[in-house]
Amino acid sequence: MISEKNAPRLLGAMFLIVIVTSALGGIQSSVTGTGTTSDILVAVSSKPAQMQWTALGNLVNSLGIVALAVLLHTVLKRQNRVLALIALGWWLAEAMFCAISQIGAFALVPLSLEFVKAGAPAQSYYQSLGAFLYQGIAKTAYTFLMVFYCTGGIIWYSLFFKSRYVPRPISLFGVAAVCVSLVGMAFELFGYFVPIFVSLPIGLFELVIGVWLLVRGIPGWSGMVAGTTCAQ
Numbered sequence: 001m002i003s004e005k006n007a008p009r010l011l012g013a014m015f016l017i018v019i020v021t022s023a024l025g026g027i028q029s030s031v032t033g034t035g036t037t038s039d040i041l042v043a044v045s046s047k048p049a050q051m052q053w054t055a056l057g058n059l060v061n062s063l064g065i066v067a068l069a070v071l072l073h074t075v076l077k078r079q080n081r082v083l084a085l086i087a088l089g090w091w092l093a094e095a096m097f098c099a100i101s102q103i104g105a106f107a108l109v110p111l112s113l114e115f116v117k118a119g120a121p122a123q124s125y126y127q128s129l130g131a132f133l134y135q136g137i138a139k140t141a142y143t144f145l146m147v148f149y150c151t152g153g154i155i156w157y158s159l160f161f162k163s164r165y166v167p168r169p170i171s172l173f174g175v176a177a178v179c180v181s182l183v184g185m186a187f188e189l190f191g192y193f194v195p196i197f198v199s200l201p202i203g204l205f206e207l208v209i210g211v212w213l214l215v216r217g218i219p220g221w222s223g224m225v226a227g228t229t230c231a232q
Contacts, residue, residue, distance in 0.1 A: 004074060004225050008165070011071040012213025015206045018068050021061035022203075027054050032108075037130045038120060045112035055105040062098035065091060069152075076159040078224070083155050090152030097145035104137030143188050146199070150182035153202075160209075165218045170209055177201035 031051045032040045044051050069091035077084040111133065115126040157174035160166055184198035 005222055007071055007074045008213050008218040008221050011068070011075055012210045012215070012217075014064065014068045014071055015210030016214065018061065018064040019203060019206050019210065021057055021064050027057075032134065037127045037134065038115075038122070040134055041108070041112040041115045041126060041130050042120060043112075044108050045116040048109045048113060051105065051109050055102045058102050058105070059099055062095040062102075065095040065098060069095070072156050075165070075218070076156060076163065079159040079163050083159060087152040087155035087159075090148050090155070094145045094148035094152065097141045097148060101138045101141035101145065104133040104139075104141070107133045108138070143185055146181065146185045147189070150178040150185065153178035154182070157205075166209055166212055170205070170212065173201070174205040174209065177205045 027050075031047050031054065032043055034040075035043075069088050072091075073084050073088045076087075108130065111126065111130055115121075115124075115130070118124070118126070154175060157171050157178065160171035161168055161175065181199045181202055184194040188194045
């Protein structure tokens with residue numbers, strides 16, 4: 001009962017926490033750098049601890065996604081229980097793929113150290129295994145998690161629009177941001193390069209709605225929770 005009363009502000013705080021933990025994904029990209037698989041292995045071998053810490057941070061982020069999804073379900077299930085449950089499933093899948101992507105990231109560290117120790121051979125199984133771990137697991141799993149995020153986000157933010165819990169321009173911006181990102185991820189799945197700025201509006205939306213809910217909460221929320229309890 002207490003947690004449901006505080007759900008809107010907890011939701012706002014969780015949006016902000018997930019923004020911070022998600023930023024670790026960008027730090028991880030700076031560790032791996034760009035270029036060939038050999039370049040990536042050399043880059044990771046030079047900063048193994050940083051790679052491991054960012055991977056650990058992203059695992060924490062997957063737990064944050066679960067908490068965020070549960071809080072969204074708590075707040076928005078009154079609008080449409082079926083759609084809220086479907087969106088919850090999409091975001092739980094997102095959290096799962098977030099964790100899977102870090103398996104590849106963790107595994108790159110010992111492989112990169114062995115690669116450098118072996119003298120960074122130009123043609124070897126290191127490149128094949130490195131490409132599998134980085135492109136096949138880490139990058140592909142990240143693309144899938146974004147697809148699940150955007151699909152669930154369309155439902156969540158549409159329910160926010162319906163509920164008027166936050167100003168409608170905010171929720172409408174959220175729907176637009178995830179739709180644009182979803183199109184970008186679809187292109188990425190087919191092998192096209194998609195610049196990072198396609199997904200940047202999502203971060204702006206989460207920052208705005210997080211601050212709004214944390215500071216303002218949802219007017220009349222306590223009464224809605226009390227009314228539901230009495231009805232039961």
